Amino acid sequence: MSHQKEEKARAALKALEEVQDGMVVGLGTGSTAAVFIEALAAKVNDQNWQITGVATSKRSAELAQSLGLTVKDIDEVSAIDVTIDGADEVDPELNGIKGGGAALLYEKVVALRSKKNVWVVDQSKAHDLLGTFPLPVEVIEFGAQQVYLTLAELNLRPKFRMKNESERAKTDSGHNIIDVRIDQVDDKKALAKTLKAITGVVEHGLFLDICDKVIIGTDPIQTLVKKTT
Numbered sequence: 482m483s484h485q486k487e488e489k490a491r492a493a494l495k496a497l498e499e500v501q502d503g504m505v506v507g508l509g510t511g512s513t514a515a516v517f518i519e520a521l522a523a524k525v526n527d528q529n530w531q532i533t534g535v536a537t538s539k540r541s542a543e544l545a546q547s548l549g550l551t552v553k554d555i556d557e558v559s560a561i562d563v564t565i566d567g568a569d570e571v572d573p574e575l576n577g578i579k580g581g582g583a584a585l586l587y588e589k590v591v592a593l594r595s596k597k598n599v600w601v602v603d604q605s606k607a608h609d610l611l612g613t614f615p616l617p618v619e620v621i622e623f624g625a626q627q628v629y630l631t632l633a634e635l636n637l638r639p640k641f642r643m644k645n646e647s648e649r650a651k652t653d654s655g656h657n658i659i660d661v662r663i664d665q666v667d668d669k670k671a672l673a674k675t676l677k678a679i680t681g682v683v684e685h686g687l688f689l690d691i692c693d694k695v696i697i698g699t700d701p702i703q704t705l706v707k708k709t710t
């Protein structure tokens with residue numbers, strides 16, 4: 482197993498400690514979240530726990546169900562106790578970039594209704610400043626090229642995410658993704674507002690002030706916890 486995979490697995494397994502019997506658990510998307518889902522399913526089967534999962538993508542729902550976990554739609558639960566998800570980048574203030582796996586919209590919907598959000602990452606995701614990883618912007622298909630032009634006018638160096646040479650990638654909601662570069666942008670909060678205000682943009686992958694805890698799967702494990710003011 483590669484070093485990075487080892488760290489992802491270590492973080493994902495540690496996150497099991499966030500879950501107790503009876504909880505509704507948000508199930509993230511990506512390779513690290515997949516390790517968590519597998520470990521959770523094993524724990525549930527072993528301990529005969531009653532856990533309800535709320536998935537952040539079709540593939541996480543399918544994985545969880547294939548392992549015997551109960552998965553409900555977000556609108557079928559009254560609250561989500563904790564969500565365990567991966568991230569593409571995280572800074573020391575626990576702000577992050579998500580959506581490398583194109584699931585940012587559902588991930589943000591689930592995260593914003595979760596009592597606690599825990600991210601599981603390997604060391605390569607930890608950065609002092611956000612912006613090394615391209616920021617995904619989810620846009621509706623109609624007029625996507627117009628949104629692209631607006632993002633170019635903002636000097637964000639947009640690039641459509643492609644499925645193959647000729648086909649644009651599509652999210653679970655049938656939207657397109659435009660990845661932009663934000664390494665030159667100092668005020669990420671202002672950028673988040675600007676992006677949300679563009680007609681045609683559904684969501685962006687800046688997760689600001691959402692995460693409560695980051696587990697970095699180094700040996701020994703490092704944990705970052707949100708400072709309470």
Ligand SMILES: O=C(CO)[C@H](O)[C@H](O)COP(=O)(O)O
Nearest residue numbers: 511512513567580581582584
């Ligand atoms: O935001 C995400 C999917 O939209 C993932 O959480 C993120 O891309 C991290 O993935 P991985 O654990 O495979 O590195």
